[in-house]
Amino acid sequence: MPAKPIAFEAEADADPDAELDRERFGALARAIAEAAHEAASNISTTQYFSVSNIQIRVEPNPGPTAYKVIITPAG
Numbered sequence: 001m002p003a004k005p006i007a008f009e010a011e012a013d014a015d016p017d018a019e020l021d022r023e024r025f026g027a028l029a030r031a032i033a034e035a036a037h038e039a040a041s042n043i044s045t046t047q048y049f050s051v052s053n054i055q056i057r058v059e060p061n062p063g064p065t066a067y068k069v070i071i072t073p074a075g
Helices: 027-040
Strands: 008-013 049-059 063-073
Touching: 008 027, 027 049, 027 063
Parallel strands: none
Antiparallel strands: 008 063, 049 063
């Protein structure tokens, strides 16, 4: 039986101007939520996870264009 993954990764594209808008749900939060959904489909009991890594893709002028997060079970 294959081992279940112990880390989950997701990436969300970002609109640099929208990331400055406090009224919108930002790409970082979406990336975390997507990783959590992936984790939820791989666990059988409630668990806490930590965001163990955040990467930000930055392009010259405009700025942040994607966020990638990795979550791992909290210990």
